[in-house]
Amino acid sequence: MGMNQPHRDILAALRDFFAAGDADKRAEAFRNLTGPAGPSLSEDWNAIEYAYNRLFVGPAAPIAPPFASVYLEPEPRLMGETTVKVGHFRRMIGLHAPFREDTPEDHIAGELDICLHLRDTIERSNSPELKAAYAWFLGRHMAAWIPEFLDRVRCSENIPGEIVQTCAILQDRLLQELNWARGGDHDALSTPQPGGERSHETLD
Amino acid sequence: MKPWTDAWIEKALSSPFTRRRFLKGLIAAGVAAAAPCGLPIGSANAEEIVYDEPYQVFRNACPRNCYDTCSIKTYVKDGVVHFIEGAPESSFTDGGLCVKGFSYQRETYSPDRIKYPMFQEGRGSGNWKRVTWEEALDRIARKILEIKEKDGSLLGLGLTKYSGNFGITNYGVEGMMTSLGYTTRFVGTPCWPAGIDAQNYDMGDMWCNDPEDLVKSRYIILWGANPAWCSIHSMKYIYAAQEQGAKVLAIDPVFTQAAAKADEYWQVKTGEDGALALGMARHLLDREMVDRDFLNRHALGFEQFADYLRQEVTLDWAANRCGIPAEHIARAAEEFASAKPATVWIGYGLQRHVNGGATVRAIDALAAMTGNVGKEGGGARYGHLFTWGFNYHALVQKQPEGSVGFLGESGPKGEFDFKQEKATYSDRTVNINKTARSILELDNPPLRMLWVSCKNPFSQDFDLNMMKKAFDKLETIVVVDKFFNQTAQNADIVLPVTTNLEEWTVNVSYWHYWIGINEQAVKPLFEAKSNIEIAAALSKKMNELSPGSCTFATEIDTKEWMEKEFNQGIYDLFGIQSWEDLREGPRKAKLPSSAAWHDLNFKTPSGKYEFYSRLAADHGHDALPKYKPNRTPYGPFRLLTPHSKFNIHSQFQHLDYMEDFNPKPFVYIHPDTAAGKGIGNGDRVKVFNKVGEVVLTAQLTDNVPPDTVLLYEAWFRNNPYNVQNVVDDESADMGLYKTGAPGVAIHDQFADIARA
Numbered sequence: 001m002g003m004n005q006p007h008r009d010i011l012a013a014l015r016d017f018f019a020a021g022d023a024d025k026r027a028e029a030f031r032n033l034t035g036p037a038g039p040s041l042s043e044d045w046n047a048i049e050y051a052y053n054r055l056f057v058g059p060a061a062p063i064a065p066p067f068a069s070v071y072l073e074p075e076p077r078l079m080g081e082t083t084v085k086v087g088h089f090r091r092m093i094g095l096h097a098p099f100r101e102d103t104p105e106d107h108i109a110g111e112l113d114i115c116l117h118l119r120d121t122i123e124r125s126n127s128p129e130l131k132a133a134y135a136w137f138l139g140r141h142m143a144a145w146i147p148e149f150l151d152r153v154r155c156s157e158n159i160p161g162e163i164v165q166t167c168a169i170l171q172d173r174l175l176q177e178l179n180w181a182r183g184g185d186h187d188a189l190s191t192p193q194p195g196g197e198r199s200h201e202t203l204d
Numbered sequence: 205m206k207p208w209t210d211a212w213i214e215k216a217l218s219s220p221f222t223r224r225r226f227l228k229g230l231i232a233a234g235v236a237a238a239a240p241c242g243l244p245i246g247s248a249n250a251e252e253i254v255y256d257e258p259y260q261v262f263r264n265a266c267p268r269n270c271y272d273t274c275s276i277k278t279y280v281k282d283g284v285v286h287f288i289e290g291a292p293e294s295s296f297t298d299g300g301l302c303v304k305g306f307s308y309q310r311e312t313y314s315p316d317r318i319k320y321p322m323f324q325e326g327r328g329s330g331n332w333k334r335v336t337w338e339e340a341l342d343r344i345a346r347k348i349l350e351i352k353e354k355d356g357s358l359l360g361l362g363l364t365k366y367s368g369n370f371g372i373t374n375y376g377v378e379g380m381m382t383s384l385g386y387t388t389r390f391v392g393t394p395c396w397p398a399g400i401d402a403q404n405y406d407m408g409d410m411w412c413n414d415p416e417d418l419v420k421s422r423y424i425i426l427w428g429a430n431p432a433w434c435s436i437h438s439m440k441y442i443y444a445a446q447e448q449g450a451k452v453l454a455i456d457p458v459f460t461q462a463a464a465k466a467d468e469y470w471q472v473k474t475g476e477d478g479a480l481a482l483g484m485a486r487h488l489l490d491r492e493m494v495d496r497d498f499l500n501r502h503a504l505g506f507e508q509f510a511d512y513l514r515q516e517v518t519l520d521w522a523a524n525r526c527g528i529p530a531e532h533i534a535r536a537a538e539e540f541a542s543a544k545p546a547t548v549w550i551g552y553g554l555q556r557h558v559n560g561g562a563t564v565r566a567i568d569a570l571a572a573m574t575g576n577v578g579k580e581g582g583g584a585r586y587g588h589l590f591t592w593g594f595n596y597h598a599l600v601q602k603q604p605e606g607s608v609g610f611l612g613e614s615g616p617k618g619e620f621d622f623k624q625e626k627a628t629y630s631d632r633t634v635n636i637n638k639t640a641r642s643i644l645e646l647d648n649p650p651l652r653m654l655w656v657s658c659k660n661p662f663s664q665d666f667d668l669n670m671m672k673k674a675f676d677k678l679e680t681i682v683v684v685d686k687f688f689n690q691t692a693q694n695a696d697i698v699l700p701v702t703t704n705l706e707e708w709t710v711n712v713s714y715w716h717y718w719i720g721i722n723e724q725a726v727k728p729l730f731e732a733k734s735n736i737e738i739a740a741a742l743s744k745k746m747n748e749l750s751p752g753s754c755t756f757a758t759e760i761d762t763k764e765w766m767e768k769e770f771n772q773g774i775y776d777l778f779g780i781q782s783w784e785d786l787r788e789g790p791r792k793a794k795l796p797s798s799a800a801w802h803d804l805n806f807k808t809p810s811g812k813y814e815f816y817s818r819l820a821a822d823h824g825h826d827a828l829p830k831y832k833p834n835r836t837p838y839g840p841f842r843l844l845t846p847h848s849k850f851n852i853h854s855q856f857q858h859l860d861y862m863e864d865f866n867p868k869p870f871v872y873i874h875p876d877t878a879a880g881k882g883i884g885n886g887d888r889v890k891v892f893n894k895v896g897e898v899v900l901t902a903q904l905t906d907n908v909p910p911d912t913v914l915l916y917e918a919w920f921r922n923n924p925y926n927v928q929n930v931v932d933d934e935s936a937d938m939g940l941y942k943t944g945a946p947g948v949a950i951h952d953q954f955a956d957i958a959r960a
Contacts (some may be wrong), residue, residue: 021320021334050331053322059332059698060688061316061921070315075860078313078729079284085217087282092216092223094230102727125235129226136213 007180010173011116017166018056018066019109023049030162033169048160055153055163064152068106071145078104086141090114093121093133108149111142115177122181135181142174259286262725263787265711266305267374267704268852269367269395271415271435272297273713274305275720275790278705285309285705285726293789296416296716302436303849303865304856311703311859312729316921317686318700319730327681328694337731340697341745347680348384349750351652357608359632360652362388364639364665366618367395368658368685368855369701371709371722372769373736373762375620376598377657377684380739383601383756384746386609386629388651390636391617392945394664399555399586399947400619401938402564405817405825406572408807410942411590413547413583414717417798419444420581423543426454427567428477429551432461433849435715439465451543453536455480456551458844458914459907468536471909474842474951475834476526477554478563481570482831483522483530484537486513488573493541495575498813502578502804505816509569509828517831525831541574545582553846556950558835561938565820565829572813578801588800589619591712591719591777591793596622597768598736602755603629616944637948638933639665643674653680657701657735662690663854663919666933666948668926669896684738689854689919690926700732707734708766710783719778720790721766734762823941832937839893839954841877842912845927846951854919869918869925870903873957874910878902881957888960891915893953896929899960913957930955 009032016029023045053059056066069080086106087097095117098110118134121127150167153159216222264276275291288308292299321340325331335343351360363381381387403410418424418441431438439462446452446467454463457474472480488494489510499506523530540546548571555564568577568584576582599622603609609629617633634642639661643651654675665671675681675694683695692698706728712719728734733741739756746754770783778791785791796802808814821827850866851857857866871889873881883889889902891913898915908914917927936947 021336023333046325046331046333049333050325053332053334054330057319057322057332057334058316058688059318059320059322059692059700060330065315067315075310076315077310078315078317080313084282084284088217088220088223092226094227102729104729121235125233127230127233127235129229129233130235132209133213133226136210140210140214 007173007177008116008120010169011112011119011177014166014170014173015109015112015116018107018112026052030166033166043162044160048162051158051160051163055156055159063156064149066108066149067104068111068141068145069104071148082106086111086114089133089137089141093118093130111137115142115174119177119180131181135178138174138178138181143178146171146174262723263291263721263789264288264308264704264725265371265709265720265722265790266301266308267369267371267709267711267722268304268855269370270852271431271713271715272302272437273370273711273716273718273720274301274437275718276301276305276308278723278725280725283726285312288705291720291790294718294720294792296437296718296792297790298437298440300437303862304852307856307859307861308703308705310861311686311856312705312726314687314859316688316858317729317732318688318692318698319732320700321731322698324696324698327675327696330693337733337741338745340699341742342749344680344682344697344742345745345749347653348746349753351649352385352753355649355652357649358385358387359610360388360649361385362390362643362651362654363657364390364636364654364659364661365657366393366636366659366664367853368660369704369735371704371707371711372594372596373598373707373709373734373765374658375596376736376739376756376765377655378617379599379601379736380742380756381631381655382603383739383743383754385603385607386631388632388634388646389617390639390642391621391633392636392939392943392947393619394637394948394950396552396555396587397619397939397943397945397947398557398560398936399550399552399564399938400943401823401941402555402561403568403584403586404942405820406565406568406808406814406829407577407801408809410586411588411800412585412715413580413800414795414798415585415715416441417580418442418547419448420798421445421543421545421547422450422581423540423546424450424452425540425546425548426452426456426462426466427548427550428456428554429549430456430460430462430846431549432465434847438715451539453540457909457912458846461849470528470532473525473527473909474844474912475557475559475563478559478566478831479522479525480528480533481563481566482513482517482829483519483526483533484540485509485566485570485573486517486522487519487534487537488541488570489513491538491541493538494573498575498577498804499573502806502812503572504808504810504812504814505828506573509573509815512828512830540570545579546574546576547571547582548584550584550586553951556936556947557952558934558937558949559832560936560947560949561825562829562832566831569815569829572815577813578799578804580797580799580802583800587714589714591717592620592622592714593771593773593777594622594710594769595771598739598765604752604755616942619943621944633944635935635945637666637935637945640667640670640674641933643677644670651678653682654678655682655684656691656695657684660685660689660691660854660919662694663917663926663928666928666931666950667895668928670933671928684735686732687858687921689858699738700730701738702728702732702734706732708762709734710766710769710786717793717795718790719774719786719793721783721786723787724762736760736762736765819941825938835934835949835952837954840956841954842951843891843893843930843953843955844908844912844914844951845917845931845953846914848916848918851918853917857918858921863920868923869900869915869920871898871900871957872903872905872908872914874906874908874912875904877910877913877957878904881959883957883959890958890960891930891955892958893930893955895932898925898927898929900925913955
């Protein structure tokens, strides 16, 4: 597991895993995530790719679309107010739009990219404003949708171990990042609350 | 408020000023300098912040195959469509859309959209791999070149496309095929061809009054038409006419929503509308309630028609055939003939029969003999292509030099083939209504590759089991679509196409007389491309691999290509100086009269209304609008599969907005029929015939006749339901003349039912 790797490598590998457009890039990201000492899995990256596309891409309606707006809008959709808000956040902290093509900015890879750069910049600058912004982004924004997103993956059948493991690392990493940004041992990202509704205030 | 509390950040995210101050603060504090290499924090970037702006308003149009072709205003902020509304500038759209149209924002932003080009590894396996456009086009282009190499022509490449997107630039799909060479084309239309031919025999063209003049009618027959579902914007004119004293008679085998709004409703026996019209005609002849002046000066062959009526048609015969009592027929005929003007709206459903063209001719005759053709508020209304005089710039392409094609007869490639060109070689044309059969039968060369665009053959073509076999025969299937429907499930390659809010085009209607541009309101999401961008990209790839193998432009500006569709004729017709005028709103054609045929100069060979059409006889039909029997039943119950109000064919129903109202399909059965079969409301029922079967929930209603079961055609995203399991590909009587292939007898189907 990537537990002993620097946080930035894990965030970068998670981002790259979800940003990859093909099996080779995804396999590379997974190896970066788990490291050479990672567990030996099936490594049938074609099969993983098919499963990944069924879950997250399509062309059939994906089981767990990896966009915040699908989980946070009153009616699931792309390019909702959530997406615009994430875009505003991104630019507020000085980042350009993450994707060359027109992928909504609240795609999980785009949000992990925000995490990566915030963590890096905060460590170098020690900016309290950015640290507060990071805590908000993790605790108020990502914590509000990632649990349901991961739940949809967990509830699906025949999911390759590589995807299961990546999702577990994602949950663990985000929780650690949140603890780092805020302190304490909040458990915001572990399980959704009954009824699927999540208060944005639970982390205070 | 401190700038590092959650509350402050929440506030900042809704205020461009505060966001900018935050970033400036970071720069001032030197945080930017601490950013890792490549993180584009800096003052230059701060200047590029996009500030909140008022809504940008774009003009759009509904490009679906619908009478109403609504003009839409789209409100965009931050590059996102916030809401849409019907354009108030169009008196027809009148500021409102239908339940389907209001879902366009939902469609564009559906998480279900096809987002990238993808390959299926094993057709039907569900194992999909994302590929780049480059990879997808390379595989497609190499397959096309392989076919040309193997067969010496591209006749092994077929196109099936119909009405999924009627934006004019989308005829670039046909253009793309032409630019590759002579190919196999599925021609004709499942929609309205028998009626088109009928009106051409009678009047020399299909041309209808402006629907806005329905308000002038004194008597309106809605004959097999349900505008309360299928043309909701026309209803306001019908209501206004009623308020002014007009009577509305609805004639339909099904008690529709429009029938509920009528003053009188007749449940006619399906497919016996022609007998009813002829019975009315005979009665009016007997009463001499005919317009002799019109008949003498502007009609040909009325006396032969009158002789036929006297010899072979009686009121009682008509009543027996159509199930409407003779006295009702007589009374309504007299009311119709006495009202000046009176009109008939001829629905498309009533010509989807083996006698459909003959039926439309009989109804036309009723309108004509009463002097209602050419009158404002009158007319036999069916449809028109009066406003479709575009350049078809995207459509008209040249085959590459030396292309080899089909040596045989060529005809029109559908009702929208405005540029028929003669050539030594031609495309190989086959009947779109027998798509599955044709794929199985085509040989020398066989069809090897099928390009599907603006169409969902698995949902809309007939005999699904045969279609599955047909697809199995194909070597490569490319499906261009927005959503993963049943056809896409059986494709090798899917390509994502833009929604109407993401592309430039121009739209007109086959019913009303308005024109609207369709602006690119937002950039295409993900990797979607418009049909003409796909054509250009394919052309580029073809020419890379084999220079000269495709004549389509390799780089296009889609806005320019929209502009290229306009010409002086269009400008003059709509009274505009330039297409840019349409940015101010849709425009209506400048019509000398709201009546079609207002000058009574018909386009028939005689220049008159032809009760007797030699052309029809030459084409193998009766010269007169004679009764033609309906199809012999092949099952105990008639099966109807009409449109629902929640979808247009396989579009819309799959959206969650529609599922909220219409979550699953039903079979509608008359309570007496259900009782005879031991079926209760809500029971699972099997509907089956020689084609196949569907299993679904029964809903008992006396809106359908006892001898009929009804299923609405639709594609539900989470349900394998498909009416093509129980509809065969029997041809209608007419359609070949003007659309290249006969129509299809969609409503001449039969089935049995049983508890599942």
